[in-house]
Structure formats: C-alpha cells, structure tokens
Amino acid sequence: MRYADILCFARDAATAYPLRTTLSVLAMAIGVASVVLLTALGDGARRYVVGQFSSLGSNLVIVLPGRSATGGFNPANGITTTPRDLTVDDAAALLRAPAVQRVAPLAVGTSEISAGGRLREVVAAGSTASLMAVRNFQLAQGRFLPEDDWRSSAPVAVIGMTVRNDIFGNQPAVGQLIRLGDRRVRVIGVLKSTGQGVGMNTDELVIVPVALAQALFNSNTLFRIMIQARGREQIEAAKAQATAIIKARHGGEEDVTVITQDAVLATFDKLLGALTAAVAGIAAISLLVAGVLVMNVMLVAVTQRRAEIGLIKALGARGSTIQQIFLAEAAMLSLAGAVAGYLLGQLGALVLRQLFPVFPAYAPGWAVAAALMTALVTGLLFGILPARRAAQLDPVDALMRH
Amino acid sequence: MPLTDVFKLAFRAVIAQRLRSFLTLLGIAIGIAAVILLTSIGEGIHRYVLGEFTQFGTNVISVHPGKVKTGGAALTGLPSSAKPLSLEDAEALMRLPNVVAVTPSVFGNAEASTAGRLRRVTVYGVGPDMLKVFKGRVRSGRFLPVEDANSARALGVLGPKLKYELFGADNALGARIRLGGLQFRVIGVMESKGQFLGMDLDDTAFIPAARAIELFNRESLSEIDVAVAEGVSSVSVMTEIKKVMLARHGREDFTLISQEEMLTSLSSILDVLTMAVGALGGISLFVGGVGIVTMMTISVTERTAEIGLLVALGARRRTILGLFLSEAVALAAVGGVIGLLLGVGIAQMIHLAVPVLPVHTPLLFVLLAEALAISIGLAAGVLPARRAAQLNPVDALRSE
Numbered sequence: 001m002r003y004a005d006i007l008c009f010a011r012d013a014a015t016a017y018p019l020r021t022t023l024s025v026l027a028m029a030i031g032v033a034s035v036v037l038l039t040a041l042g043d044g045a046r047r048y049v050v051g052q053f054s055s056l057g058s059n060l061v062i063v064l065p066g067r068s069a070t071g072g073f074n075p076a077n078g079i080t081t082t083p084r085d086l087t088v089d090d091a092a093a094l095l096r097a098p099a100v101q102r103v104a105p106l107a108v109g110t111s112e113i114s115a116g117g118r119l120r121e122v123v124a125a126g127s128t129a130s131l132m133a134v135r136n137f138q139l140a141q142g143r144f145l146p147e148d149d150w151r152s153s154a155p156v157a158v159i160g161m162t163v164r165n166d167i168f169g170n171q172p173a174v175g176q177l178i179r180l181g182d183r184r185v186r187v188i189g190v191l192k193s194t195g196q197g198v199g200m201n202t203d204e205l206v207i208v209p210v211a212l213a214q215a216l217f218n219s220n221t222l223f224r225i226m227i228q229a230r231g232r233e234q235i236e237a238a239k240a241q242a243t244a245i246i247k248a249r250h251g252g253e254e255d256v257t258v259i260t261q262d263a264v265l266a267t268f269d270k271l272l273g274a275l276t277a278a279v280a281g282i283a284a285i286s287l288l289v290a291g292v293l294v295m296n297v298m299l300v301a302v303t304q305r306r307a308e309i310g311l312i313k314a315l316g317a318r319g320s321t322i323q324q325i326f327l328a329e330a331a332m333l334s335l336a337g338a339v340a341g342y343l344l345g346q347l348g349a350l351v352l353r354q355l356f357p358v359f360p361a362y363a364p365g366w367a368v369a370a371a372l373m374t375a376l377v378t379g380l381l382f383g384i385l386p387a388r389r390a391a392q393l394d395p396v397d398a399l400m401r402h
Numbered sequence: 403m404p405l406t407d408v409f410k411l412a413f414r415a416v417i418a419q420r421l422r423s424f425l426t427l428l429g430i431a432i433g434i435a436a437v438i439l440l441t442s443i444g445e446g447i448h449r450y451v452l453g454e455f456t457q458f459g460t461n462v463i464s465v466h467p468g469k470v471k472t473g474g475a476a477l478t479g480l481p482s483s484a485k486p487l488s489l490e491d492a493e494a495l496m497r498l499p500n501v502v503a504v505t506p507s508v509f510g511n512a513e514a515s516t517a518g519r520l521r522r523v524t525v526y527g528v529g530p531d532m533l534k535v536f537k538g539r540v541r542s543g544r545f546l547p548v549e550d551a552n553s554a555r556a557l558g559v560l561g562p563k564l565k566y567e568l569f570g571a572d573n574a575l576g577a578r579i580r581l582g583g584l585q586f587r588v589i590g591v592m593e594s595k596g597q598f599l600g601m602d603l604d605d606t607a608f609i610p611a612a613r614a615i616e617l618f619n620r621e622s623l624s625e626i627d628v629a630v631a632e633g634v635s636s637v638s639v640m641t642e643i644k645k646v647m648l649a650r651h652g653r654e655d656f657t658l659i660s661q662e663e664m665l666t667s668l669s670s671i672l673d674v675l676t677m678a679v680g681a682l683g684g685i686s687l688f689v690g691g692v693g694i695v696t697m698m699t700i701s702v703t704e705r706t707a708e709i710g711l712l713v714a715l716g717a718r719r720r721t722i723l724g725l726f727l728s729e730a731v732a733l734a735a736v737g738g739v740i741g742l743l744l745g746v747g748i749a750q751m752i753h754l755a756v757p758v759l760p761v762h763t764p765l766l767f768v769l770l771a772e773a774l775a776i777s778i779g780l781a782a783g784v785l786p787a788r789r790a791a792q793l794n795p796v797d798a799l800r801s802e
Contacts (some may be wrong), residue, residue, distance in 0.1 A: 023696040027689045031598065034685045066511035084582075085619075218621070255522070285436045286686040291427045293693040296425040301698050370538060 006321070010328035013301065021333065024290075024365050026298045028337020028379065029344055031287035032371045036345025038283045039367035040352065042276025044151035045362045049272060053265045055194070057135045058103075060261035061238045063225040063246065080277075084250055085221035087128035087211055093249055097241035099234040100227050104131040106152070107213040108223040111208055113159075115167050115178040122163055124180060124206045126213020134228045137202065142174040142189030145209055155185040155209035162203040179208060181216045235260050280367055283372055291335065291378030298330050298386035302393075309390050310398025326387035329378060334379020338372045345371075408721065412729040414698045415701070419796040426697045427737030430778065433687030434771050435742025435748065440683040441767050442749040444676030446760035446802050451672060452637075455665060457595075462535060462638055462661040463493070463643065465626040479563040486622025486674025489551045489611060491650060492529065495628055498642050503534035503629040508614040512582040513578070515605055524606045525581055527614020543575045543590030546610055553608030558586035561605035562594045581607060582617045690737070691778040691783035698730050709790050710798025719791040726787035727780065738772045 014021045026063070065086040091105035107126035112119055129147040137144070144158055157180060162171045173187050185208060194202050214220060229238035238259050247254045302309070309322055345363065352361040416423045467487050492506040508527035513520060529547045532538065538545075545559055558579060563573045565588075586609055595603040611623065612712040618625045630639045640658050647656050702709070709722060746763050 019699055020696055023692055023699070027696070029690040030685065030689050032694070038682070107753045157615070255511075282436065282440065282679075282682045283685055285432060286689045289432050289686045289689040289693065292425050292432070293689070293696060295698070296422055296429075296693065296697060299422060299425070300697075304704075334714065 002386070006324050006328050007332075009325050009349040010332055013305070013325075013329055014332055016160040017301075018302050019319075020297055020300075024294050024333050025337040025340060026153070027290040027293045028287070028334050028375055029341035030204070030340050031283070031290045032288060032341025032375050033344035033348065035280050035371035035374075036342060036368055037348040037373075038279045039276055040122055040345070040349040040361045041361035042272065042279050042366045043158065043367070044352075044359050044361035046276065047238075047362070048358070049268050050265060051279025051360070053261065053268070054135060055230065055238050056261065057226070059227055059229040059232055059238075060134070060233055061227040061235060061242060062259050062261070063090075063227065063242055064257045064259065065221060065223075066255065066257065069110050078141040084253070084254060084255055085219075086225065086246075087222065088214070090246055090249055091131060091222065091225045091277070092150060094227060094242050097238060097245060099229055099241055101230045102130040102134050102135045102225045102228040104128055104228075106131070106224040106226060107210055107217065107219070107221070109116065109205075109213065109219075111181040111216060113163065113167065113180050115173075118167050120163070122206045123201075123209060124205060124213055124216065125206055126210035126216075128210055130228075131207070131393035132228070134226050138192040138194075140190045142193040144189055144209065146188075151211050153209050153215055156181060156188045156209065157185040158189040158191060158207040159187055160191050160201075160203040160205040162201075163206060164190050173178050180208065183212065183216060186211070196228035235262060276364075280370070285377055286383065287371070287374050290375070291334075294330055294333055294379050295382035295385060297333070298326060298383055300382055301329070302326065302386045302390045305390075306393065306398045309393050310395045313393065313395035314399060317379045322393075323387045323391040326390050327383050330379050330387070331376065334375050337379070338375035341375070342368065342372060404476025408728055409732075410726050411725055412732055415705075415729050416680075416732055419701075422697060423733060426693055427475070427733050429690035429693035430687070430689075430734050430737030430742035430775055432523045432699035433683070434738050434775050435658060435689040436668040436683035437680050437774075438683075438688045438742055438745025438763060438767065438771055439749050439752075441680040442745065442761050443674055443752075443759065444672075444760040446753075447671070447765060448672040448676060449762055450760040452665065452669060455668065457537065460661050460665060461630040461632065461634075461636060462659075463628045463630060463640055465491075465621065465628065465643065465647065466657045466659065467625075467655065467709065478611055485627055487543045487656065488622060491647065492611075492623070492626045493551065493624060494650060495643060498639070498646060500631045500634045500639050500642075501628055502631050502786035505529040505532040505535045506611040506623045506626050507532075507625045507627055508611050508620065508623050510614070510618045510619060513580075514564060514568065515580045516577060519568050521564065521605075523561075523568050525617065526606060526608050527611040527617070528608050529611055531629075531723060532608065535627050539593040540590045541593045543588070544589055546608065547589075551610070552612050554612050555640065556584060556586045557589045557610065559590040559592060559608040560588055561592050561604040561606040563607075563696070564607055567605075581609065582715075584613065584617050584661040586613070602620050617738060629632065636662050643718055664753050677728055687774065687778065690759045691782045693728070694730055694733060694779060694782035698726060698731075701729070702726065702786045705790075706793060706798045707792050710795045711791065714794035714799060722793075723791040726790045727783045730787070731776055734775045734782070735772070738775025741775065742768055742771060 002395050038147075053221070055089045059111045063086065088105050091103050094100055104127050109124055110121060111122075111123045111124045123132075124139065127145070128150055131146040134138075139158075140161065142158070145156065146154060148154065155179065159167075159178075167173070167178065168176065173190055176187050177184055178187060179185075191205070191207075192204055208216070210222075225242075227238055227242055229235045239260055245259075246256050250256075302313065312322065313319075349361045349363055352359065465487065482677070487506075489506055490671045492504050495501060496504040510525055511522065512524050514525075526532075528546070529551065530546045533545050540559065541562065543559070546554070546557055549555065560568070560574060560579075568574070568579065570579065574591055577588050579586055579588060586607075592604070592606075592608070609617070615621070615623075628639070628643065630636050630742065637660075640660060644654075645657060648654060676741070712722060713719075746768075749761045749763060752759060758773045
C-alpha cells in the first residue's frame with residue numbers, strides 16, 4: 001500500500017465519526033493549549049522581571065551595609081544597621097576604583113511631604129546627580145539634582161509623577177516650594193512615569209541631595225551605594241575593587257555585602273524558569289490523559305472495523321500495513337489536536353497581551369516545541385497498542401464474526 | 403425499572419467493555435491524582451509556613467515607627483522623619499491591662515569576637531521579657547535580668563550556633579565577648595530555634611535594648627513587641643495601645659501589626675495558591691471529562707439496538723437517561739477513588755523521598771475531589787444519555 005493511500009484511508013476513517021474525532025482532538029487541544037498558555041504566562045513573568053531589572057540601569061554593582069557569616073544574600077541584610085556606617089565618604093572613595101564609571105550614594109527613608117494644604121507620606125531618597133545616569137531615570141519636566149559637592153545640601157527636590165499629581169493636581173509643580181519633613185525645598189524636576197517597578201516605585205519617590213536626606217533622617221549611614229561599572233566585562237573587577245576599598249576604609253573589616261545586578265538577575269531568571277517548567281509539567285499531565293483517550297478511541301475503532309481489517313488482510317495486506325494505517329490515524333488525531341491547541345493557546349496569549357499590555361506573555365519556543373512533540377509522541381505511543389491489536393487480527397475470524 | 407436493576411445494567415455495561423472502561427476511568431484517575439497530589443503539596447507548605455510563624459506565639463502585636471496608609475508592614479529599619487519609638491514607649495505599654503509582656507527590639511549586624519575567634523552575626527537588642535513574647539527558652543545560664551531599661555548592664559545571651567562557633571565545646575558562661583565596639587559578659591545560651599524562612603535564628607546574640615542602641619549608634623527602637631494575654635482579642639488591646647501611643651506621640655506616626663491579622667492574610671494567600679495549583683491539575687480532570695463524553699457517545703451509538711429494544715418493551719425515557727447517567731457516574735466515581743489512592747500514595751512517597759517537602763491531604767480535599775469526579779461524570783454523561791433517551795425505538799431497532 002502506498003503512503004498516500006494509507007493517509008487517505010486514515011483520514012476517511014477519522015472523518016467517518018465526526019463527533020468522536022472532534023472530542024479526541026478537543027482533548028488533545030486542551031492539553032496543548034494549556035501548556036502553551038501557562039508557559040506564556042510563566043515566561044511573560046520572567047521577561048517582565050528581567051525587563052524591570054534591566055530598567056534599573058546597566059552594569060550595576062550594589063554595595064549594602066552589613067554582612068552575614070553564613071554567606072549568600074541574607075534577607076536580614078537587606079535593611080539593617082551596623083556599628084560602622086556606610087558613609088558618603090565611602091561612596092566618594094569608590095570613585096577611585098579604575099573599573100568604576102559612576103557612583104551614586106543612596107539614603108532612603110520615609111517622610112511627609114506637604115504643599116498648599118495637601119499632605120502625603122512619601123519615600124524620600126537622598127542621592128547625587130549621577131543617580132540619573134546610573135538608574136536610567138528620565139525627566140518629564142525641569143531638571144535633575146545639580147552637580148555639586150556631595151556634602152552640600154541644596155534645598156531642592158525632584159518628585160515622582162504620582163507625588164506631583166497628588167500634591168499639585170493641575171498646577172505647575174516646577175519652581176514651587178514644598179515642605180519635606182521639617183525642611184522647605186524647591187521642586188526643580190518631575191520624573192517621567194515608569195509605572196510599578198522592582199524595588200522602588202519611582203512615581204512615589206522624592207529625590208533630594210544626599211546631605212539633605214541624611215539631615216532629614218538624622219543619620220550618617222547610606223542605604224545603598226549604586227556603582228556603574230565601565231562596561232559589562234568590568235563588573236567583576238568593580239565588585240572586587242569596591243569590596244577592597246570599603247574594607248581598607250573600615251579598618252580591615254569586611255562589613256558590607258557587594259552584589260552585582262547580574263547575580264540577582266540570574267537568580268530570578270533561574271527561579272522563574274524553573275517555575276515555568278513546573279507549571280508546564282503539570283499542564284502536560286493533561287496531555288497524558290488525552291493520550292489515554294486517543295488510545296481508547298482507537299481501540300473502539302479497531303473493534304468496529306474488524307470486518308474491514310479482515311477483508312484487507314484476506315486481500316493480502318501484511319500486518320505491518322494495518323499497523324501503519326492505525327498509527328497514521330492516531331498521529332492524525334493528535335496532530336490535529338496539537339495544531340488546534342497551539343492556535344488556541346496563542347490566541348489566549350494574544351488576549352492576555354491585549355488585556356495587560358505591560359505583560360509580555362509570549363510562549364517560549366522550547367515550550368511550544370515540547371508541547372507539540374509531547375502531543376504527537378503520546379498520540380503515537382498510545383496508538384501502538386490498538387494498532388498492534390488490529391494487525392494481529394486473524395482474517396478468517398474477523399470476517400466470520402461479522 | 404427498580405433502581406437496583408438500573409445499577410446492575412450499568413455495572414454490566416461497564417464490565418462488558420473492560421479495557422475501554424478501564425481506560426476511561428484511568429483518564430479521570432490521573433486527573434484526580436494530579437489534583438490531590440498538587441493540593442496536598444500546597445496544603446503541606448501552607449501548614450509548614452503557618453507553623454514557622456506560630457512558633458513565636460500567635461498573640462503578639464508589634465508596633466513599628468512610621469505610618470503606612472495602605473496597610474501592611476512598614477519598611478522596617480528604614481530611617482524615618484517620624485517621631486521614633488523609645489524605651490519609655492515600651493515601658494508605657496507594659497502598664498496596659500491584658501498585656502503580658504513587652505519587649506523593645508533593636509536589631510542590626512555586628513562582628514562578634516572572643517580570643518582570636520571572629521564572626522559576623524545578627525544582634526538583637528531586647529528586653530528581659532523577650533522570652534515570654536517569642537516563646538524562647540534558655541539552655542544554660544539565664545536570660546537578661548530585669549533591671550532599669552536605660553542603664554542595663556552589658557550582658558549578653560548567645561544563640562547556640564554562635565556559642566559553638568566562638569567557644570566550641572567550652573563553657574561560655576561568664577566569658578567576655580566583643581560585639582562591635584562594646585564588651586559584653588555572656589550569661590546564657592539559648593535553646594536552638596533552627597532556621598526561619600532562610601534566616602538562621604541560632605546565629606544570634608541578645609543584648610539589652612539600651613546597649614544595642616548604643617552599639618548601633620541609634621536613637622530609637624526598631625520595633626516594640628507586645629504579647630497579649632491568652633483568650634483576649636488582640637483588636638481590643640490594639641485600640642488600647644493606639645490610645646497610649648497617640649497620647650505619647652501626639653499624632654499617629656506608628657503602625658500596629660497583630661500577628662493574628664498577619665497570619666490570617668498569609669493563610670488566605672496560601673489558600674489561593676493551593677487553589678490555583680489545584681486548578682492547574684484540574685485541566686487534566688477536564689480532559690478526563692471529555693474522555694467520558696467521548697466514550698459514552700460511542701457507547702450510545704453501539705447500543706442503539708439495545709436501547710430501542712428497551713424502549714419498545716416499555717422502558718420510560720427517564721429510565722434510559724438514568725441508565726446511561728449512572729454508567730457515566732460509576733466510571734467517574736471508580737476513577738475518582740483510584741485517583742485518590744494514587745494521589746495520596748504518590749504524595750506520601752514524595753514525602754518519604756524528600757522529607758523537607760511537607761505534604762498533607764486533608765479529608766475535606768479527598769471528599770471534594772471525589773465529589774468533583776462524580777459531578778464531572780454527571781455533567782459528561784448528560785449529553786450522551788439524553789441522546790440515548792431521545793432515540794426513536796422504531797428507528798433504533800431498524801438500525802440493527
């Protein structure tokens with residue numbers, strides 16, 4: 001029998017029972033669609049986080065105060081106090097490192113902002129002019145903090161978009177005086193809205209010179225020092241140099257944790273990747289169930305087409321030909337299911353992208369390929385038993401029973 | 403037709419096509435097993451996390467500096483321009499009714515050293531009542547003594563891991579250690595508490611809060627923790643605390659968080675997670691349902707003549723409907739039971755293989771899963787059963 005004939009035969013057999021075929025295709029399609037859609041969700045989350053991290057700035061090295069002996073990044077180190085402060089002078093000293101391009105000290109705290117009778121709680125960040133370049137900030141209006149001595153506390157502030165809208169409404173903000181804690185400062189710029197981001201929501205941020213922030217919170221210590229390395233390949237060098245400089249300045253005691261953005265990013269990447277794979281695996285269980293269904297339907301088909309098989313065999317067809325016919329039908333069912341599921345899943349992802357434009361829900365290539373392959377393989381694997389059953393039918397027996 | 407006959411007929415129909423029925427219920431079984439397995443893991447993690455939190459006592463209210471409008475915890479430890487919490491605030495709270503114990507708390511990271519050994523640890527500045535609030539126990543020696551909070555002596559209690567790292571098997575009691583820039587005398591060693599959410603609770607040193615303020619060169623406390631008497635609602639105590647703090651500070655520049663509230667919200671988040679994971683497994687169950695529809699449809703087509711005969715003999719349409727429905731339900735129910743056994747079995751095996759992963763299958767989930775399987779059988783059976791019931795007996799008989 002020619003292969004074209006086998007395919008036609010299988011196609012006719014499948015279309016003869018439209019309801020049954022549709023249902024098995026549907027089962028397979030649900031499985032493939034759920035794998036495609038769920039991995040699109042998982043991978044979308046991964047891309048979103050990675051994108052958010054990259055928007056923090058490139059080639060970042062971050063110095064945190066405090067270190068834990070047990071190694072690794074300890075959540076307790078995130079925000080904590082140490083006997084020896086991480087100071088603005090430490091940050092300034094880091095500029096000497098050859099691999100370091102820019103340094104931005106960061107002192108963070110909460111404070112109250114008020115103007116014209118309106119008052120709200122904000123996160124105030126003290127930093128310098130270089131923060132703009134380090135963190136890739138963009139301005140909507142005005143200008144950023146002026147480039148001057150880190151120890152001087154010019155009474156100026158750059159505010160986030162939400163803060164601007166809450167305090168000033170439709171009125172112009174740049175040039176206005178606001179009260180921040182117990183200080184009066186002049187708004188010189190408004191940050192462009194970036195939406196919710198990782199770490200700090202810049203829309204609700206008020207940025208002031210670092211000396212002013214430290215005076216406001218009455219502390220000498222910094223929350224972070226953000227370092228921008230001279231290039232991607234210089235990140236490790238910058239990390240080592242920064243650690244050495246701080247250690248030398250702190251009397252030989254290594255009491256800071258230096259992390260690179262890449263390391264944090266890689267951790268998140270791995271974590272979310274594993275999560276996506278796990279979710280895909282769970283969804284793939286439904287492909288197994290669909291495979292069982294295909295097998296069942298094929299078994300029914302073998303029983304119903306006994307006479308036909310007997311006739312073909314009596315006419316001289318070999319067992320292998322019969323087997324091929326049934327395998328072709330099983331493959332067709334699962335292929336149709338896989339393609340339908342793929343389209344359904346992509347449609348779902350498209351709807352998701354339309355509903356949440358910030359969320360890049362694209363199914364990754366490996367997941368799509370794996371889903372399609374799993375569907376085909378399960379279909380074929382579960383088709384083997386019915387096909388062998390059909391091939392082993394005794395032609396006389398099969399014809400007689402009819 | 404009597405009900406028993408309906409069941410007998412349905413049972414015979416299931417048995418007659420053994421392999422086919424087995425495969426159909428296998429589909430449901432895999433789905434139920436997936437749901438049970440995933441929710442078991444989810445519920446296990448739920449209990450584990452709640453257990454981790456409740457080991458510190460459930461009746462704790464913590465006072466944080468700074469007011470957060472949207473609720474939830476303030477960014478602990480961040481400096482704030484709000485009026486800071488003081489040791490006097492902690493003392494004032496102790497005088498409230500229904501308050502069992504109060505401990506001020508200042509934490510930070512410092513280097514601990516003794517003769518030649520050095521280790522970076524988390525240092526907690528607390529009050530003598532810390533043990534009562536956080537259910538800690540001292541293994542040897544004693545905890546910080548009760549004395550004037552502002553002029554507490556420089557005494558320290560070590561976590562067991564820190565004690566081991568600094569002193570090995572030697573006696574630590576009475577020894578002097580250096581924390582940051584200050585000298586402390588060790589008066590006790592704590593009982594091991596183990597890890598908590600990735601933080602090692604044994605690698606710590608406890609010193610009086612006033613000394614910690616000095617050590618970290620701060621002016622105020624990180625937080626104040628208040629233990630409420632058993633059986634008293636934390637809400638009423640929270641209002642009392644709020645009153646006292648308002649009177650002392652003049653405005654609401656603090657945030658109160660009760661452990662009870664936190665546990666409730668944590669619990670509901672974990673519940674949602676378990677549900678979501680269960681729903682993922684439900685996709686397989688749904689596909690299994692499609693399997694039942696398919697097989698029942700095939701069954702109706704094959705048994706057209708039989709149905710025609712039954713109707714011709716006077717069987718009512720309701721009987722035919724019941725016949726096919728009960729067949730579908732029987733398939734689903736048996737599949738559900740097999741799936742339950744499979745799911746619980748795999749969950750327990752996973753627990754044996756990976757003891758860290760907590761697993762728990764509540765009876766409620768088992769019942770719900772079985773009910774779900776049965777209702778899937780019912781829903782999947784309706785379409786084919788209706789088709790069977792609406793067959794015209796004459797046509798049906800002719801089709802033979």
